[in-house]
Amino acid sequence: MVVEIGQRSETVRRANLSAIVRELHARGPLSRSELVARTGLTRSAIRDLVGELVAADLVSEERAAPLGTPGRPSPLVRPNPEDAVVLALEIAVDTLAVALVGLGGTVLELIRIERPRDHLTVDEVAGDLAELVDEVRARRPSAEPLVGAGLAVVGLVRRTDGCVAMAPNLGWIDVPLGERLAGALDMTEPISIANDADLGALAEVRRGAARGADTVIFISGEVGVGGGIVVDGVPLTGVAGYAGEVGHLPVNPAGRPCHCGSVGCWETEIGSFALLRRAGHPEDGGAAAVDLVLAEAAAGDRRALDAMTEVGRWVGFGLAGLVNVLDPRLIVLGGLLGRIHPYLAATVDAELDRLALRAPRRLVRVVPATLGIDAPLLGAAELAFERLLADPASWVGPRDVLRASA
Numbered sequence: 408m409v410v411e412i413g414q415r416s417e418t419v420r421r422a423n424l425s426a427i428v429r430e431l432h433a434r435g436p437l438s439r440s441e442l443v444a445r446t447g448l449t450r451s452a453i454r455d456l457v458g459e460l461v462a463a464d465l466v467s468e469e470r471a472a473p474l475g476t477p478g479r480p481s482p483l484v485r486p487n488p489e490d491a492v493v494l495a496l497e498i499a500v501d502t503l504a505v506a507l508v509g510l511g512g513t514v515l516e517l518i519r520i521e522r523p524r525d526h527l528t529v530d531e532v533a534g535d536l537a538e539l540v541d542e543v544r545a546r547r548p549s550a551e552p553l554v555g556a557g558l559a560v561v562g563l564v565r566r567t568d569g570c571v572a573m574a575p576n577l578g579w580i581d582v583p584l585g586e587r588l589a590g591a592l593d594m595t596e597p598i599s600i601a602n603d604a605d606l607g608a609l610a611e612v613r614r615g616a617a618r619g620a621d622t623v624i625f626i627s628g629e630v631g632v633g634g635g636i637v638v639d640g641v642p643l644t645g646v647a648g649y650a651g652e653v654g655h656l657p658v659n660p661a662g663r664p665c666h667c668g669s670v671g672c673w674e675t676e677i678g679s680f681a682l683l684r685r686a687g688h689p690e691d692g693g694a695a696a697v698d699l700v701l702a703e704a705a706a707g708d709r710r711a712l713d714a715m716t717e718v719g720r721w722v723g724f725g726l727a728g729l730v731n732v733l734d735p736r737l738i739v740l741g742g743l744l745g746r747i748h749p750y751l752a753a754t755v756d757a758e759l760d761r762l763a764l765r766a767p768r769r770l771v772r773v774v775p776a777t778l779g780i781d782a783p784l785l786g787a788a789e790l791a792f793e794r795l796l797a798d799p800a801s802w803v804g805p806r807d808v809l810r811a812s813a
């Protein structure tokens with residue numbers, strides 16, 4: 408029976424360490440009193456557990472300045488960014504990016520380059536990423552302990568092995584990205600891979616426009632439209648990791664063919680092709696043409712403004728269905744949709760009023776994303792940190808070892 412009690416107290420210790428590290432990672436420095444309030448643990452439990460985290464170099468404690476209140480000031484506990492770092496990687500349509508991110512979400516290094524257009528095979532792309540990783544790591548002290556790596560890729564990803572089932576913009580079908588990247592990076596730490604919009608959603612919830620919100624739909628539009636859904640703080644992955652592909656929600660049976668092979672998907676009505684076509688520009692004009700439409704709209708050009716309104720109508724149409732199904736707190740528009748949000752906000756709201764069920768409609772707001780182009784990369788860092796956040800005890804080591812070494 409003694410063993411059972413010991414096991415139970417170890418389980419509790421692990422869960423409590425996780426709760427503390429999650430709070431510090433998400434919110435930055437907190438006083439011991441704030442940790443008591445946020446975790447529901449006792450003052451003495453916080454003191455002991457923070458002591459373990461300090462001994463493992465994950466956090467530091469410093470005496471807070473007195474605030475003029477009676478009693479001793481509560482020491483401030485802060486995460487140590489340099490003592491637990493992750494590699495965040497991204498394969499986007501036009502760019503590759505690598506960052507080193509420290510505990511607490513501090514971006515220590517970040518490199519983003521144009522994706523070499525003739526480097527299309529998985530081995531070429533993995534090789535390019537490995538070079539960027541070497542470059543980023545060479546800028547840092549070699550002693551920084553690496554938790555793991557996370558990769559955001561513009562495609563459908565099977566979470567178990569990082570196999571990319573489909574990435575139309577890369578021309579990939581059933582590509583074993585996880586396996587090839589592990590070979591190219593030659594690292595022993597785990598590498599987690601997920602869809603870019605899923606990770607954009609995670610980043611906006613942890614550090615951006617949806618910070619603190621429980622149930623969130625993130626929609627990021629460019630040529631393709633991706634989505635990520637977070638329910639009660641937990642990313643919705645589906646059975647294999649393919650969930651959240653809102654861009655391929657069928658919305659118009661009489662619509663245009665979609666590059667996924669279907670017809671009338673949402674992205675054929677709200678992606679950049681649709682905006683450019685309606686504004687009277689070649690639909691494959693790319694980022695420069697989108698900038699032009701934005702400039703025209705800012706100057707009051709009727710056709711550009713009408714194009715925005717029409718996109719807004721289709722955004723509202725699709726969102727009404729998602730609001731009815733998911734009852735979200737917040738809808739975050741990223742990428743192109745975030746940039747044109749000021750022009751379509753009123754239309755989107757009006758369509759939601761007209762089409763969504765009144766009860767969930769009243770609870771939801773539509774806002775632009777705040778993390779910009781780096782959202783998926785920051786989400787990849789969060790994905791890589793998950794292992795440490797879920798069980799910091801595996802990093803800290805068993806309690807008895809620490810006591811013996813103290």
Ligand SMILES: [Zn+2]
Pocket residue numbers: 654655665666667668669670672
């Ligand atoms: Zn489609």
